[in-house]
Every structure is written in structure tokens, then in C-alpha cells.
Amino acid sequence: MEEVLEEIIPSEQEKRELEQTTEFVKNRVNEIAKDYEISVEPRLVGSSSRGTWISGDRDIDVFILLPKTLEEEEFRQKGLKIAREVAQEADTYQEDYAEHPYITARFGSFLVDLVPAYDVEDASEVTSAVDRTPLHDRYVSKRLDDELKKCIRLLKKFMKSNNVYGAELKVKGFSGYLTELLVLEYGKKGQSGIESFKDVLRASGNWKKGQVIDLEDHGVKQKFDAPLIVIDPIDPNRNVAAALEMEQWAKFIGASMAYLENSKKSFFVENREKEYSSEELVKTIEERKTRLIGLEFNLPDLVDDTLYPQLYKTENWLKKLLRQEEFDLIRSGVYRDNEKALVLFEVWNDLPRVEKHIGPPVTSKKHSKSFIEKYKNQEVFCGPYIEKDRWVVERKREYVHPENLIEQKTEDIKQSGIGKNLKRVDKKVLSGPSLLKEKYLSFIGDFLTKKAVWLD
């Protein structure tokens, strides 16, 4: 554990580099603001401000705090103006958009988010999620000592290694702030960070669905439907864990329990990329006797937080269709690289050509009559006949191969349930060898052989 701590606590050198970059950016904000005679305060926020970032992280959040008195329009314009001008001096930069526009600029090895926000005193003045960040900073920082900071770093590393860290829509896991609140709830000031870390794991190993954490004893005023409910200390109407998906919640619990049983180092290893050859995967699929089908899109120009919900939407729509047509879906998943996005399905065999279609009960005169009328001269395998108390026919099934279903249902873009921006890009249905491209091997290999990471 000491070993892990050594890896994740930033070195003095690393701290200095971060401070220097931050100072440079803050100074530029001040200078530019002065030129335009705008009253602003540049502020470092988030984990680098709280002293809870992990060695190797290169993300710095600098907020450009503007007075609450500015109108929305003016606030946007002025904030973004300053951010853009600062970014001119970066190596590269791009504008992104969450609730408000902001800029991500690369200074050397650091990625600096330049985010305009209102300078607010408490939650009642908050107009968007970013305004809340400085309040979170203040709340957390006041309550931490060095050991609790170690504890937070351990917990973040543990979550990253188990692929449950991050509230972004790709992960739907634990946000940094959520992680910190867990440590404030279950850790103890004055005891070693390692002990506090174990306290957090022990506590979460005992969570039940709907567990409530309420640090400021606000009382739960709203009904939250979530596996974990963490009342925001600065805003009792907010569940900090709202973005946390049940599966990620469960994966954290599973890992916590297992770690307490056997504290091996593999719980803290990130990015265990395995290599698979296409021959190996062909064999695996052969052995499973199932079918893999992928829907591949040319990647549209979107940030992950916009892309992933559209991929998930497409995935869910096709899952529903496959099940409707009686295919047995084993699993599905999504993937992206720099060129393509892939929605992947594993389905049990093809279906038989014959499909049993249950009709009305014989006692329902009208419906029985029209059912018989409809099918008596139609080409069916069998029937109409009576089973139990209902009319039945066995007719020709429309979709025997899952590829055909996906091919046809995605053809008419307007009708389809494909994510908005994905509708406009080229797509292709892949199966068999066409799917086993070099660049997909690692994703497909993990997809087929997945296992809790710490079991390896």
C-alpha cells in the first residue's frame, strides 16, 4: 500500500510544474481582464486545488469567476472572450460545450480547462453546475488533512483501476467530488490515510440499494431513485451520486469486498490491455457457438459526453428490437476509436424459420373469426389450430438472421432509433471476419472474455 501511495502522490517536481502552469494561466487571466476593465477572479478549482489529484493526472481546472451582477448574455460574452485570449498562448486549444461554453487548452503537458463561472456565495445563487464547483472546493478543503488526502488518492486510484471512476456519460461512475465526500463520511481525521481507505471500503461493502449519506444532516427532502444517495452538503436538493449507474455501484462494492479479503496490488493496476489475435477470437466465437454482429459508424465530430449517450441510445433501441423478434441477446457494448464508433451485439444462434403466433381465445367470437379468415388461406407452416384455449398458427418468421434485422431496421434512418448525430454519418453492419479488424481485436476480446479486473 505504501508502494501504491508512492506511485500516486505527486512528486515535488510535479507539484511545482502544476503550480507554475496554474500561476501563468491565472496571471494571463488577470492581465487580460484588466485590459478590458472586467472585474474577475481566476481560481484553480477541483482536485488540483484540493490537493487530491493523482500523480500523472494532467488536468487543471481554472475558473474565471465573474460577478453575480452580470447578465447571462454579458457573462457569456466576457468570460469566453478572456478564456479565448488566454488560450491564444496555449500550444493548442478547442472550444467545448457543457451547460455553458468553455475552452480546453494545452499548455505543455497540461490540459487546462478555462471555465467562466459566476462567483457565488452559496447554493441559492447557483445558475449552472459549474458555479457550484468553488463551493464544493471550499467545503471539502476545509475538512481535509494530509492523511485524508492520501485516502482520497488511494480511493480514486482504486476506482480508476476498477473502471468505475468518473461521472462522464461514458463511464457513469463515481465523480471526484463524490469520492471525496465518501472519504469525509467514512474516513477519520488524524488516523492514517490507509486506515481511512479501508474504512471506506468496509462501509461500502455493507451498502444496500438506496443507501443514504447525508454529511450535513439536511434530511432527505426529495425522493431519489438511485442505488446510492449522497445529499450534497451545499445543496440538499441534489444527489451527488445521481449519475452513478447501478452496475458501477455494484462493481465498486464487489471490488471493495474482494480487496478486504485479499489486498493484492492488482486492485490498483490501470489499463490492463490484453492482446488478442484474430485467430484466437475466431476460435473463441466458434467455441461459444454464438453470433457477433457490429454496427459501425464513421465517427462524427462530437465530445464523448454527447457521443456516448447516442451510442447507448442506438444500442438500447437495437437490443429492444432483437428481443422483440425473439433473438436471445447475450450481451452488447459500445466502443470508439479515432475513426469509428461500434455498437456490438452477441446473439444466440439464428432462429428457426417457423414462428409460433398465438391468436385470440376461442371464446372471443369476433377475433377468432378474423384470425381464421386471415390465416386459413395464407401460406403457413401449421394451423390455424387450437392450443389450450387459443388459436395458434405457425408462420414464416421474418428475421432468421440477426444481421438482417439490424441491416433492415437501420436502413430507414428517419424511422430508426439511432442517435441523432449518428444518423447523418456512414454506417455498416459487420459480422464474422469483417468484424475482426485489427483495431477491434482488443475491444472484442475483452467483450467476450470479461471478468472482474482484480480476478486476473
Place this chain on the structure above:
Amino acid sequence: MEEVLEEIIPSEQEKRELEQTTEFVKNRVNEIAKDYEISVEPRLVGSSSRGTWISGDRDIDVFILLPKTLEEEEFRQKGLKIAREVAQEADTYQEDYAEHPYITARFGSFLVDLVPAYDVEDASEVTSAVDRTPLHDRYVSKRLDDELKKCIRLLKKFMKSNNVYGAELKVKGFSGYLTELLVLEYGKKGQSGIESFKDVLRASGNWKKGQVIDLEDHGVKQKFDAPLIVIDPIDPNRNVAAALEMEQWAKFIGASMAYLENSKKSFFVENREKEYSSEELVKTIEERKTRLIGLEFNLPDLVDDTLYPQLYKTENWLKKLLRQEEFDLIRSGVYRDNEKALVLFEVWNDLPRVEKHIGPPVTSKKHSKSFIEKYKNQEVFCGPYIEKDRWVVERKREYVHPENLIEQKTEDIKQSGIGKNLKRVDKKVLSGPSLLKEKYLSFIGDFLTKKAVWLD
């Protein structure tokens, strides 16, 4: 309809033959009883006594009525003694057993059942089902005129043609007595038999599940769980339709409705045997893309009423097993000829080799731990991993081919759910070409292409 009536009303010649055979048997009973100084009354009962039998039927029931004062033991002995002695004069005979032993003897073209029964005055004295028959005779006969007899004959023929006539365990359909009660309920004395027949069909076309018919206004004293409840006029605690299975009930309703829509003669055609070639069936199965598997037994020496429940038991046990192992069962059925009995299944394709096995929720510490322990070193396709909030593994499926399941589960005769007497005879699992024996073609062809008979 007149045409049908001509076919089913026995000719004078036929009536005479039946009367002569009956007289001969009754006389023999009297003579033999006199020799032994036993007081008996031989009585013709059932449809031939009520004048409701259909031309071509060759079954005669002669009851040997013994005094109610006899003890059970003496009753059995004496009754059977007389029956046996009468049967000595038959061409062939055999002893069968329902609630009591009785004898079936062939005299020329007639099959005469010689049944010892107590001579009782009302239902309170009844000791077994056969004792009731003379009471049913009396009840029905008193209420019939010639037109109602025609109506009953039409209804029986209609039911036979639709394979729903007969209360025996092979059919589980409408008994003769039940048919007669339906006519007494819905037909009208004094109107033409044909009109009464239509009245019966019209009424049954309006049945709902649990329909009650109570000719003597006994009131329903017991709770009967059956699609049709016909209170026995001579015994209010008995549902005359108790043996009627829902599917047979529904097939009768379906046929009734259809007949009233379109009164074609095909509703009265029995035994529509179709011919199928094995090439034809191979093609049909190919097209359906399904699997047929049969379990074939050497026929044990049993009457149908004992054999069929055992075949059904075997069928139901294997249906349950197939479904447990996740095979998609399309249909099943049983068949017998003079040498073999066959239990047949049609199943969707083989299953994939991989089987998803859902484990405990992660929040359940003890079970999660032992689940992981169990599977982490076992050879599995995938996992343990977490899906939603549960542990999952994908392991090797035990049964991929339905034949193997049936083969293995029927191997250990003692453990198996095979019908009692079927356990002791040789059996074989058949599939593919080995199933398409000449003698099974007609059964398998109908099994695969079944259709309400009147739709052809």
C-alpha cells in the same frame, strides 16, 4: 345434413343384429345365474339402450346387476364368474379392469362389455362409477323423443369428426352421457333434431370458461375448477364434464362457431388420414429449421386408459426438463401403434455452447464470496463479472443437443419420470432419419402440419 343423418342412424338390419346379440347374451346371463342360484338382472345400458348409438358402432354394454345386499367380495366373485362363463361362448374375450374387473367379449362383429354392477335405486347407494350407469340411462331415456335422439347422434358424429368425443384418457373429451345432457339442456322436444343440434352449437359458441349447466337446479354445491361444469342430474356432487380437457373444450367451441358460419359436410368426416412421404417430411423439417426427437418404447401390455396417462406423464416430465435446460420447445405429442409407443418433441435449434449463469447480488457478502471462489479457478467462458447488481459467469452448457439431454436423463430408469410400466420396456431415442419410419410418417406429418380438421 339429411345426408349425414342417413349415414349415422342405424339401419333396421343393424338394429336387429344388435338386438339379437344382446338377447343372446342376456339369456345366457340368466341361464347361468339360475344354475348358480344367483339373483341377477342382465341389462343393456348406454347408447345402445338409449337409442343414441351411431351406425357402425359395435360396442354393446351388458350390465350384470346384482343385489345391493351382497358384500363386496361376494359381489365381485359372483359377478365375474357369470361374466366369464358367458364369455366362454364368445369368439374371443379378455378381462379388463376399471374400478372393478369386467370382461370384453367379441360376439361376431360386436364387442360386448360384460360388467357386474350393483342394482341401485339412487345415487346415495352408488359404490362405483359403473353403478351409476343404469341411473343415467333411466334419466336420459325418459326425456328423449326421436328427434332428440337424432340430435344426439348428429352431435356425437360432429364431436368424433373433430376428435373431441370420448372421456377416455387418450382423448379427454366429451363422454356420451355429457353429450346427451347437452342436448337435454339446449335442444327442444318436439322440434326437428337438426334444429336442436344447431341450438346446441349456438349455445356452446357462447360458453365462457367455467360455464355451469345444472339441469335439475341442484345448485352448485362444490367448487369445480373446470372449463365446463355439468352437474350430474342424479348426483349433484359430480361434474359430468370433469374429464374434459380445456383444449378439447376449446376445439368443440371453435368447431361450433365455424360450423354455424359455414355448414359444410367436412365437419362430419372422420379419420381424415393424410399420406406423407418421408422425402416430403424431410423437406418440411428442413424448411422449419427445427429438430425432431422421439423417445420410442416397446409397447407394454396395457389398455389405453393405463398406457396414455403414462405416456403423458413421460411427455410432461421431458417437456419440463427441456425447458429447464433452456431449450425452446415448439410442441410435443404421443402416439402408439401395435408394437411401439412414441413420445415426440419438436425443439428449436441446438443451444449455444455458452450458458449465462446469474449469481447472487453483490450486496450479499457470503454468497458473493462463495460464488467467486467457486468460479474464479473453474474453466468458464467469461467472468465472474458484474451485470446490473449481480455476479454472472458464462460457463459451458451441459446440454447443447436436445437428443443428448433426453438420452441421458432417461438412462437411469429409477431416477427418471418415465411412466411406471414404460420403465420396464426397451426404449430408444430417435432423431433425424431414424425417426422417419414408414409407420410414423402419418403421425409425424399431422404433428408438423396440424390444422383444425374442418379447415381442409
